[in-house]
Amino acid sequence: MNIDPVREWQIATVTSVNDESPRVKLFKLDLANETKFRAGQYFDIRLTAPDGYQAQRSYSVTSSPEDSNSIELAIELIADGEVSAYFHEIVKPDDQIELRGPIGGHFTLSPNFTKPVLLVAGGSGIAPIISMLRHRRSSTRIAPTVLMFSVRTEADALFAQELEDMAQENPNLHIIIALTRSESETPDSKQRETRRIDRSMIDSAITKLAEQPARAYVCGGTDFVESIGNHLLDIGLAYHDIRTERFGP
Numbered sequence: 001m002n003i004d005p006v007r008e009w010q011i012a013t014v015t016s017v018n019d020e021s022p023r024v025k026l027f028k029l030d031l032a033n034e035t036k037f038r039a040g041q042y043f044d045i046r047l048t049a050p051d052g053y054q055a056q057r058s059y060s061v062t063s064s065p066e067d068s069n070s071i072e073l074a075i076e077l078i079a080d081g082e083v084s085a086y087f088h089e090i091v092k093p094d095d096q097i098e099l100r101g102p103i104g105g106h107f108t109l110s111p112n113f114t115k116p117v118l119l120v121a122g123g124s125g126i127a128p129i130i131s132m133l134r135h136r137r138s139s140t141r142i143a144p145t146v147l148m149f150s151v152r153t154e155a156d157a158l159f160a161q162e163l164e165d166m167a168q169e170n171p172n173l174h175i176i177i178a179l180t181r182s183e184s185e186t187p188d189s190k191q192r193e194t195r196r197i198d199r200s201m202i203d204s205a206i207t208k209l210a211e212q213p214a215r216a217y218v219c220g221g222t223d224f225v226e227s228i229g230n231h232l233l234d235i236g237l238a239y240h241d242i243r244t245e246r247f248g249p
Protein backbone atom coordinates (compact mmCIF):
# COMPACT_ATOMS: atom_id res chain seq x y z
CA MET A 1 0.00 0.00 0.00
CA ASN A 2 1.39 3.44 -0.95
CA ILE A 3 0.98 6.07 1.73
CA ASP A 4 2.25 9.62 2.04
CA PRO A 5 4.38 9.19 5.21
CA VAL A 6 4.63 12.95 5.81
CA ARG A 7 0.86 13.39 6.08
CA GLU A 8 -0.38 9.97 7.10
CA TRP A 9 0.41 8.15 10.31
CA GLN A 10 2.15 4.81 10.02
CA ILE A 11 2.79 2.11 12.58
CA ALA A 12 6.36 1.35 13.59
CA THR A 13 7.50 -1.57 15.72
CA VAL A 14 10.04 -1.07 18.49
CA THR A 15 12.90 -3.53 17.95
CA SER A 16 15.26 -2.45 20.74
CA VAL A 17 15.52 -0.12 23.74
CA ASN A 18 18.95 0.70 25.18
CA ASP A 19 20.38 3.10 27.76
CA GLU A 20 22.76 5.54 26.09
CA SER A 21 23.27 7.73 29.18
CA PRO A 22 21.60 8.12 32.60
CA ARG A 23 18.86 10.29 31.01
CA VAL A 24 18.72 9.16 27.38
CA LYS A 25 17.49 5.91 25.86
CA LEU A 26 17.87 4.82 22.27
CA PHE A 27 14.85 3.33 20.54
CA LYS A 28 15.11 1.41 17.26
CA LEU A 29 11.90 1.30 15.27
CA ASP A 30 11.10 -0.78 12.19
CA LEU A 31 8.95 1.19 9.76
CA ALA A 32 5.96 -0.56 8.18
CA ASN A 33 6.61 1.32 4.92
CA GLU A 34 10.00 2.10 3.42
CA THR A 35 10.48 5.82 4.26
CA LYS A 36 13.34 7.80 2.79
CA PHE A 37 14.60 10.66 4.93
CA ARG A 38 17.50 13.11 5.02
CA ALA A 39 20.07 13.43 7.80
CA GLY A 40 18.74 16.04 10.22
CA GLN A 41 15.02 15.38 9.74
CA TYR A 42 12.59 14.35 12.46
CA PHE A 43 9.38 12.36 12.91
CA ASP A 44 6.25 13.19 14.88
CA ILE A 45 5.21 10.54 17.40
CA ARG A 46 1.59 10.26 18.51
CA LEU A 47 0.44 8.45 21.64
CA THR A 48 -3.25 7.69 22.15
CA ALA A 49 -4.68 6.76 25.58
CA PRO A 50 -7.61 4.32 25.90
CA ASP A 51 -9.94 7.30 26.53
CA GLY A 52 -8.87 8.88 23.23
CA TYR A 53 -6.53 11.53 24.74
CA GLN A 54 -3.60 12.10 22.39
CA ALA A 55 -0.12 13.57 22.89
CA GLN A 56 2.19 14.36 20.00
CA ARG A 57 5.93 15.22 20.08
CA SER A 58 8.77 15.47 17.57
CA TYR A 59 11.96 13.37 17.67
CA SER A 60 14.99 13.67 15.40
CA VAL A 61 16.34 10.60 13.69
CA THR A 62 19.80 9.61 14.88
CA SER A 63 20.40 6.83 12.35
CA SER A 64 21.85 7.27 8.88
CA PRO A 65 19.42 7.75 5.97
CA GLU A 66 21.06 4.80 4.23
CA ASP A 67 18.55 2.58 6.03
CA SER A 68 15.04 3.65 5.04
CA ASN A 69 13.29 0.70 6.70
CA SER A 70 14.13 1.57 10.28
CA ILE A 71 15.05 4.58 12.39
CA GLU A 72 16.77 5.19 15.71
CA LEU A 73 15.59 7.88 18.14
CA ALA A 74 17.42 9.22 21.23
CA ILE A 75 14.85 10.32 23.79
CA GLU A 76 15.88 12.30 26.86
CA LEU A 77 13.79 11.82 30.00
CA ILE A 78 12.30 15.21 30.91
CA ALA A 79 11.10 15.69 34.51
CA ASP A 80 7.27 15.57 34.44
CA GLY A 81 7.44 14.98 30.70
CA GLU A 82 4.42 13.22 29.25
CA VAL A 83 5.82 11.54 26.16
CA SER A 84 9.49 11.13 27.16
CA ALA A 85 8.43 9.46 30.45
CA TYR A 86 6.13 7.10 28.56
CA PHE A 87 9.04 6.08 26.34
CA HIS A 88 11.41 5.63 29.28
CA GLU A 89 9.02 3.82 31.59
CA ILE A 90 6.58 1.92 29.38
CA VAL A 91 7.89 1.33 25.85
CA LYS A 92 9.57 -2.05 25.25
CA PRO A 93 10.56 -4.16 22.23
CA ASP A 94 7.65 -5.34 20.03
CA ASP A 95 5.48 -2.37 21.05
CA GLN A 96 3.82 -0.50 18.19
CA ILE A 97 4.14 3.27 17.91
CA GLU A 98 2.33 5.69 15.62
CA LEU A 99 4.56 8.09 13.73
CA ARG A 100 4.54 10.49 10.81
CA GLY A 101 7.42 11.88 8.80
CA PRO A 102 10.09 12.65 7.82
CA ILE A 103 9.61 16.37 8.55
CA GLY A 104 11.93 19.36 8.16
CA GLY A 105 14.06 20.51 5.27
CA HIS A 106 16.14 23.41 6.56
CA PHE A 107 18.08 21.48 9.20
CA THR A 108 19.48 18.86 6.83
CA LEU A 109 22.99 18.17 5.59
CA SER A 110 23.95 16.06 2.60
CA PRO A 111 27.42 14.53 2.16
CA ASN A 112 27.44 16.39 -1.20
CA PHE A 113 27.97 19.63 0.73
CA THR A 114 31.77 19.70 0.78
CA LYS A 115 32.48 23.16 2.21
CA PRO A 116 33.65 23.55 5.85
CA VAL A 117 30.89 22.97 8.39
CA LEU A 118 30.54 23.83 12.08
CA LEU A 119 28.19 21.61 14.10
CA VAL A 120 27.16 22.71 17.59
CA ALA A 121 25.06 20.45 19.83
CA GLY A 122 23.73 20.93 23.35
CA GLY A 123 22.80 17.69 25.18
CA SER A 124 20.26 15.61 23.27
CA GLY A 125 20.65 18.18 20.45
CA ILE A 126 23.33 15.79 19.18
CA ALA A 127 20.49 13.59 17.80
CA PRO A 128 20.11 15.05 14.27
CA ILE A 129 23.84 15.82 14.15
CA ILE A 130 24.94 12.22 14.75
CA SER A 131 22.69 11.25 11.82
CA MET A 132 24.57 13.78 9.64
CA LEU A 133 27.95 12.45 10.81
CA ARG A 134 26.91 8.81 10.34
CA HIS A 135 25.79 9.61 6.81
CA ARG A 136 29.05 11.42 6.07
CA ARG A 137 31.08 8.55 7.52
CA SER A 138 29.88 6.32 4.71
CA SER A 139 30.77 8.92 2.08
CA THR A 140 34.11 9.35 0.37
CA ARG A 141 33.55 13.12 0.17
CA ILE A 142 34.00 14.38 3.69
CA ALA A 143 34.15 18.14 4.21
CA PRO A 144 36.26 19.73 6.97
CA THR A 145 33.98 19.57 9.99
CA VAL A 146 34.17 20.72 13.61
CA LEU A 147 31.67 19.41 16.16
CA MET A 148 31.32 21.34 19.42
CA PHE A 149 29.26 19.27 21.85
CA SER A 150 28.12 20.78 25.16
CA VAL A 151 27.09 18.36 27.92
CA ARG A 152 26.78 18.58 31.69
CA THR A 153 29.06 15.67 32.54
CA GLU A 154 31.08 13.01 30.75
CA ALA A 155 28.24 10.51 31.28
CA ASP A 156 25.87 12.79 29.33
CA ALA A 157 28.08 12.78 26.22
CA LEU A 158 25.89 10.63 23.97
CA PHE A 159 27.62 8.56 21.31
CA ALA A 160 31.02 9.59 22.77
CA GLN A 161 32.91 6.46 21.72
CA GLU A 162 31.45 6.50 18.22
CA LEU A 163 32.31 10.19 17.83
CA GLU A 164 35.88 9.54 18.97
CA ASP A 165 36.19 6.65 16.51
CA MET A 166 34.91 8.89 13.70
CA ALA A 167 37.45 11.60 14.56
CA GLN A 168 40.27 9.03 14.73
CA GLU A 169 39.54 7.66 11.30
CA ASN A 170 38.90 11.03 9.67
CA PRO A 171 41.49 13.80 10.05
CA ASN A 172 38.96 16.24 8.58
CA LEU A 173 36.65 15.81 11.58
CA HIS A 174 37.45 17.60 14.87
CA ILE A 175 35.40 17.02 17.99
CA ILE A 176 35.41 19.24 21.08
CA ILE A 177 33.32 18.24 24.08
CA ALA A 178 32.53 21.04 26.54
CA LEU A 179 31.66 19.73 30.02
CA THR A 180 29.63 22.37 31.85
CA ARG A 181 29.37 20.74 35.28
CA SER A 182 32.34 18.45 35.87
CA GLU A 183 36.02 17.99 35.20
CA SER A 184 36.97 15.67 32.37
CA GLU A 185 37.62 12.07 33.42
CA THR A 186 40.21 11.98 30.67
CA PRO A 187 42.19 15.16 31.46
CA ASP A 188 44.85 14.38 28.85
CA SER A 189 42.28 14.38 26.09
CA LYS A 190 42.50 17.37 23.77
CA GLN A 191 38.82 16.82 22.97
CA ARG A 192 37.50 17.78 26.44
CA GLU A 193 37.25 21.23 28.01
CA THR A 194 35.45 22.17 31.23
CA ARG A 195 33.54 25.30 30.25
CA ARG A 196 30.49 26.59 28.43
CA ILE A 197 30.71 27.19 24.69
CA ASP A 198 31.37 30.91 24.27
CA ARG A 199 32.67 33.23 21.59
CA SER A 200 36.35 32.58 22.34
CA MET A 201 35.83 28.82 22.29
CA ILE A 202 34.12 29.10 18.89
CA ASP A 203 36.92 31.35 17.59
CA SER A 204 39.47 28.75 18.60
CA ALA A 205 37.44 25.79 17.28
CA ILE A 206 37.01 27.19 13.79
CA THR A 207 40.77 27.62 13.34
CA LYS A 208 40.71 23.84 12.85
CA LEU A 209 38.69 24.37 9.66
CA ALA A 210 41.45 26.54 8.12
CA GLU A 211 38.75 28.87 6.79
CA GLN A 212 35.45 30.36 7.98
CA PRO A 213 32.68 27.70 8.06
CA ALA A 214 30.37 27.99 5.07
CA ARG A 215 27.48 26.74 7.17
CA ALA A 216 26.68 26.03 10.82
CA TYR A 217 24.11 23.70 12.36
CA VAL A 218 23.07 24.37 15.96
CA CYS A 219 20.71 22.11 17.92
CA GLY A 220 19.64 21.97 21.57
CA GLY A 221 17.47 23.89 24.04
CA THR A 222 16.16 27.30 23.00
CA ASP A 223 18.55 29.39 25.16
CA PHE A 224 21.55 27.37 23.99
CA VAL A 225 20.60 27.73 20.31
CA GLU A 226 19.97 31.47 20.65
CA SER A 227 23.23 32.13 22.46
CA ILE A 228 25.32 30.13 19.96
CA GLY A 229 23.43 31.67 17.03
CA ASN A 230 24.32 35.16 18.27
CA HIS A 231 28.01 34.24 18.58
CA LEU A 232 27.95 32.90 15.02
CA LEU A 233 26.40 36.12 13.70
CA ASP A 234 29.14 38.04 15.58
CA ILE A 235 31.89 36.07 13.87
CA GLY A 236 30.39 36.96 10.50
CA LEU A 237 28.27 33.99 9.43
CA ALA A 238 25.29 35.03 7.36
CA TYR A 239 21.87 34.49 8.95
CA HIS A 240 20.83 31.97 6.27
CA ASP A 241 24.01 29.94 6.81
CA ILE A 242 23.15 29.36 10.49
CA ARG A 243 20.67 26.50 10.61
CA THR A 244 19.00 25.88 13.93
CA GLU A 245 16.72 23.34 15.59
CA ARG A 246 15.22 24.05 19.02
CA PHE A 247 14.20 21.08 21.16
CA GLY A 248 12.40 22.93 23.93
CA PRO A 249 12.69 25.49 26.71
Ligand SMILES: Cc1cc2nc3c(=O)[nH]c(=O)nc-3n(C[C@H](O)[C@H](O)[C@H](O)COP(=O)(O)OP(=O)(O)OC[C@H]3O[C@@H](n4cnc5c(N)ncnc54)[C@H](O)[C@@H]3O)c2cc1C
Binds near residue numbers: 042
Ligand atom coordinates in the same frame (compact mmCIF):
# COMPACT_ATOMS: atom_id res chain seq x y z
C1 LIG B 1 12.04 19.36 15.77
C2 LIG B 1 12.21 18.75 17.15
C3 LIG B 1 13.01 17.63 17.31
C4 LIG B 1 13.18 17.08 18.59
N1 LIG B 1 14.01 16.00 18.74
C5 LIG B 1 14.20 15.47 19.98
C6 LIG B 1 15.08 14.37 20.15
O1 LIG B 1 15.70 13.86 19.20
N2 LIG B 1 15.25 13.88 21.42
C7 LIG B 1 14.60 14.43 22.50
O2 LIG B 1 14.79 13.93 23.62
N3 LIG B 1 13.75 15.49 22.34
C8 LIG B 1 13.53 15.99 21.12
N4 LIG B 1 12.67 17.05 20.95
C9 LIG B 1 11.87 17.49 22.13
C10 LIG B 1 10.59 16.61 22.20
O3 LIG B 1 9.75 16.88 21.09
C11 LIG B 1 9.76 16.88 23.45
O4 LIG B 1 9.49 18.26 23.55
C12 LIG B 1 10.44 16.39 24.72
O5 LIG B 1 10.64 14.97 24.66
C13 LIG B 1 9.55 16.70 25.95
O6 LIG B 1 8.30 16.11 25.77
P1 LIG B 1 7.50 15.53 27.03
O7 LIG B 1 6.14 15.16 26.55
O8 LIG B 1 8.31 14.49 27.72
O9 LIG B 1 7.44 16.78 28.00
P2 LIG B 1 6.19 17.83 28.17
O10 LIG B 1 5.09 17.07 28.85
O11 LIG B 1 5.91 18.41 26.83
O12 LIG B 1 6.82 18.90 29.10
C14 LIG B 1 7.04 18.70 30.50
C15 LIG B 1 7.83 19.88 31.06
O13 LIG B 1 9.17 19.86 30.55
C16 LIG B 1 9.47 21.07 29.83
N5 LIG B 1 10.22 20.62 28.63
C17 LIG B 1 9.71 20.19 27.45
N6 LIG B 1 10.71 19.86 26.60
C18 LIG B 1 11.87 20.08 27.25
C19 LIG B 1 13.24 19.93 26.90
N7 LIG B 1 13.62 19.47 25.66
N8 LIG B 1 14.17 20.24 27.83
C20 LIG B 1 13.81 20.69 29.06
N9 LIG B 1 12.51 20.86 29.45
C21 LIG B 1 11.56 20.56 28.57
C22 LIG B 1 8.12 21.66 29.47
O14 LIG B 1 8.19 23.07 29.34
C23 LIG B 1 7.26 21.25 30.65
O15 LIG B 1 7.44 22.12 31.74
C24 LIG B 1 12.51 17.63 19.70
C25 LIG B 1 11.70 18.77 19.52
C26 LIG B 1 11.56 19.31 18.28
C27 LIG B 1 10.68 20.54 18.12
